[in-house]
Amino acid sequence: MSNPHAPLLARGEGPFLDDLPDPQGLLHATVFTSPIPHGRLLRVDVEAARTAPGVVTVLTAADIPGENQIGGIIRDEPLLASDEVHFVGQPIAVVVASSRREARRAAARVTAEIEPLDAVLDPRQAAARGSLIGAVRTLALGDVDTGFAASDVVLSGRADTGSQEHCYLETQAAMALPREGGRLHLLSSTQSPTLVQRIAARVLGVPMHDVEVEVTRLGGAFGGKEDQATPWAVMAALAARILKRPVKLVLSRHEDMRWTGKRHPYSSDFRIGLTARGKILAFEVTYYQNAGATADLSPAILERTLFHATGSYFVPNVRVTGMSCRTNLPPFTAFRGFGAPQAMFVFECALARAAEALSVPVRTLQRHNLLREGDELPHGMRAERCRAERCFDEAATRFRLDELALHVEEHNRTSRLTKRGLALMPVCFGISFTNTMLNQAGALVHVFTDGSVSVSTGAVEMGQGVTAKLLAVASRTLGVDPGRVRVESTSTARVANTSPTAASTGADMNGKAAEIACAAILVRLREVAAERLGCDASEVTIAADRVLVRGEASDLLWPEVVWIAYTRRVDLSAHAHYATPGIHFDRERGKGRPFAYHVYGTAIVEVTLDTLRGTYRVDRVRLVHDGGRSLDPQVDLGQVEGGVVQGVGWVTMEEVLWDRGRLLTDTMTTYKVPDVHTSPEVETVFLPDADNPEAVLHSKAIGEPPFMYGIGAYFALLAAMKAARPEGALLFDSPLTPEKALMFLEDAHG
Numbered sequence: 001m002s003n004p005h006a007p008l009l010a011r012g013e014g015p016f017l018d019d020l021p022d023p024q025g026l027l028h029a030t031v032f033t034s035p036i037p038h039g040r041l042l043r044v045d046v047e048a049a050r051t052a053p054g055v056v057t058v059l060t061a062a063d064i065p066g067e068n069q070i071g072g073i074i075r076d077e078p079l080l081a082s083d084e085v086h087f088v089g090q091p092i093a094v095v096v097a098s099s100r101r102e103a104r105r106a107a108a109r110v111t112a113e114i115e116p117l118d119a120v121l122d123p124r125q126a127a128a129r130g131s132l133i134g135a136v137r138t139l140a141l142g143d144v145d146t147g148f149a150a151s152d153v154v155l156s157g158r159a160d161t162g163s164q165e166h167c168y169l170e171t172q173a174a175m176a177l178p179r180e181g182g183r184l185h186l187l188s189s190t191q192s193p194t195l196v197q198r199i200a201a202r203v204l205g206v207p208m209h210d211v212e213v214e215v216t217r218l219g220g221a222f223g224g225k226e227d228q229a230t231p232w233a234v235m236a237a238l239a240a241r242i243l244k245r246p247v248k249l250v251l252s253r254h255e256d257m258r259w260t261g262k263r264h265p266y267s268s269d270f271r272i273g274l275t276a277r278g279k280i281l282a283f284e285v286t287y288y289q290n291a292g293a294t295a296d297l298s299p300a301i302l303e304r305t306l307f308h309a310t311g312s313y314f315v316p317n318v319r320v321t322g323m324s325c326r327t328n329l330p331p332f333t334a335f336r337g338f339g340a341p342q343a344m345f346v347f348e349c350a351l352a353r354a355a356e357a358l359s360v361p362v363r364t365l366q367r368h369n370l371l372r373e374g375d376e377l378p379h380g381m382r383a384e385r386c387r388a389e390r391c392f393d394e395a396a397t398r399f400r401l402d403e404l405a406l407h408v409e410e411h412n413r414t415s416r417l418t419k420r421g422l423a424l425m426p427v428c429f430g431i432s433f434t435n436t437m438l439n440q441a442g443a444l445v446h447v448f449t450d451g452s453v454s455v456s457t458g459a460v461e462m463g464q465g466v467t468a469k470l471l472a473v474a475s476r477t478l479g480v481d482p483g484r485v486r487v488e489s490t491s492t493a494r495v496a497n498t499s500p501t502a503a504s505t506g507a508d509m510n511g512k513a514a515e516i517a518c519a520a521i522l523v524r525l526r527e528v529a530a531e532r533l534g535c536d537a538s539e540v541t542i543a544a545d546r547v548l549v550r551g552e553a554s555d556l557l558w559p560e561v562v563w564i565a566y567t568r569r570v571d572l573s574a575h576a577h578y579a580t581p582g583i584h585f586d587r588e589r590g591k592g593r594p595f596a597y598h599v600y601g602t603a604i605v606e607v608t609l610d611t612l613r614g615t616y617r618v619d620r621v622r623l624v625h626d627g628g629r630s631l632d633p634q635v636d637l638g639q640v641e642g643g644v645v646q647g648v649g650w651v652t653m654e655e656v657l658w659d660r661g662r663l664l665t666d667t668m669t670t671y672k673v674p675d676v677h678t679s680p681e682v683e684t685v686f687l688p689d690a691d692n693p694e695a696v697l698h699s700k701a702i703g704e705p706p707f708m709y710g711i712g713a714y715f716a717l718l719a720a721m722k723a724a725r726p727e728g729a730l731l732f733d734s735p736l737t738p739e740k741a742l743m744f745l746e747d748a749h750g
């Protein structure tokens with residue numbers, strides 16, 4: 001099976017939204033944004049921009065016909081600021097001109113009079129001032145106080161993780177095309193076509209059926225287009241609606257980096273209690289999530305953090321607390337892992353500290369405390385078909401962990417200028433949107449009279465290969481050659497009320513809906529075939545384009561059955577809906593069964609550190625991953641490799657810095673991502689015999705879990721640093737840039 005988008009993407013033929021031919025009369029929009037992090041907006045002067053060459057109009061909050069409100073979870077975000085600004089880069093006015101260049105030049109002529117207010121940038125400071133979004137959330141299991149009392153050692157510490165730029169290949173983009181009767185056809189580079197449709201309708205003051213949102217493919221998203229594709233699409237819609245002309249809005253890389261939200265930085269306090277033999281008895285943590293200026297998805301992300309507080313481990317007594325802290329930075333948003341990486345990092349910090357105190361290797365503690373079948377997690381769900389130990393042990397044997405550890409020790413004994421580091425990173429990631437409501441999907445399948453098949457779902461192709469998987473599901477369910485199946489673009493007019501393609505559930509849920517729709521058509525076709533062949537429908541199957549009776553090939557081929565069905569006026573189309581069964585969560589009690597299942601795996605990460613320079617290489621990441629029965633092993637391999645590299649980047653070289661609310665790392669020269677030279681070698685082994693009855697054709701979700709293997713790079717580096725300077729204090733401040741490593745090492749040579 002292969003991804004039909006792949007050759008196009010590999011050849012650079014995309015095309016992405018900005019590559020589409022310009023419709024006649026196309027106008028270009030850009031945005032004037034707040035230059036300061038917090039202030040009272042006293043006056044906006046757009047006159048100089050309005051009269052600039054090529055400018056058609058400049059729109060402000062006053063021009064919005066509906067509600068000036070784009071907030072999803074909480075209604076706290078205006079499309080265009082009208083009285084206050086809360087972050088640098090907050091949209092204030094939309095400038096529309098004949099060309100993109102003229103629009104940008106004119107936008108530079110907009111001025112705003114803003115009375116500066118005190119800006120809060122640190123989440124702990126925001127919390128101290130009571131500046132929170134939503135409630136403080138807590139989950140508890142067992143009795144944490146008793147657990148600490150019974151512990152032989154109790155250790156505490158603070159851990160910080162930084163932000164991360166999504167760095168999708170395609171920046172945020174939208175094009176609004178007016179249609180008859182005031183309707184709009186909206187092309188948007190969004191993971192959430194229905195969200196864009198809903199918010200556009202709200203802002204324009206029109207019913208949702210007046211807005212069709214369509215997506216062909218995105219040049220990456222990683223969560224950055226789950227909520228934050230919306231404002232740009234809605235601005236284009238607003239301008240198109242008012243001007244009755246097509247309007248395109250595409251952010252430059254620079255604008256995208258400065259104006260859009262990134263991964264949430266967290267600052268956390270943890271406490272862990274263990275027996276002298278290394279059994280964890282209690283864990284307590286408080287997460288200060290830096291949410292930025294508006295809610296965006298922060299409360300949902302915080303919830304996933306809480307759900308993953310103990311990672312792949314069983315802890316009998318737990319109390320986890322988290323809060324979304326409102327600060328004057330661009331709203332932080334979804335990013336692969338959605339709060340879980342931040343949680344897992346903190347737990348690994350606690351383990352590192354405990355291992356140091358008990359003088360045992362971290363991996364011994366890890367192995368000793370892994371989740372087992374039936375263990376209860378802090379949110380109330382138990383580990384089912386738990387593969388934490390299997391993956392860990394499989395990785396240890398297959399990659400000869402003991403031998404490797406000896407090599408590393410030997411190297412570090414004999415080498416002064418370079419030190420090697422080794423870490424294991426077990427992952428356990430819950431699959432389903434934590435917001436139960438979102439766990440639904442739809443599909444619309446047509447079989448045409450020539451036997452070709454058209455599949456529409458709510459899933460958005462963003463390079464992750466969901467198209468290839470939907471194609472596999474449809475062709476396998478119908479028993480036809482994959483070449484007969486086309487997966488269509490994603491349109492709100494074909495499949496309605498869809499959830500974002502997110503939470504790693506795209507193929508799971510939309511695949512299931514497609515399977516149900518295909519199965520419904522198949523039932524009808526088997527009746528038709530049975531009648532023609534004079535047998536019972538229960539004896540008929542279809543495989544490889546041919547009708548079989550009791551498993552024996554007949555002369556009847558797929559296109560013939562389809563044609564006969566048509567002539568007999570049998571419906572060759574089906575719509576299906578899928579709602580993930582058996583999941584629920586009671587937020588009041590903090591208990592439930594939030595996930596359909598978990599994905600497990602363990603990575604072994606190796607690094608080499610230059611002890612003079614502080615520079616390092618992440619040499620190798622080898623892992624055993626529980627991928628279920630893959631719908632497309634090549635696609636899954638790509639997701640694992642990309643995820644690992646992105647995760648390694650997050651904890652090593654990707655550093656986001658602000659100066660008084662202004663982004664400093666706002667170009668690809670100051671913000672570094674792993675490239676072909678700096679990426680580790682990744683070796684992936686999929687766990688054999690890894691059936692998963694909970695998902696479509698027994699597969700498993702793949703998108704997010706591999707990201708968290710990358711966290712191992714942090715702890716491998718820490719191990720190498722400690723090998724160079726054993727007396728140095730463990731540093732829990734991600735990303736571990738070469739600068740930080742060098743500062744740690746300074747004393748080693750001084």
Ligand code: LUZ
Binds near residue numbers: 223297438502504
């Ligand atoms: N988006 C969301 C997500 O809205 N809810 C989730 O639980 C989630 N998890 C991962 C990634 N995106």
Ligand code: MOS
Binds near residue numbers: 191224226335336504
């Ligand atoms: Mo998400 S982090 O858009 O799956």
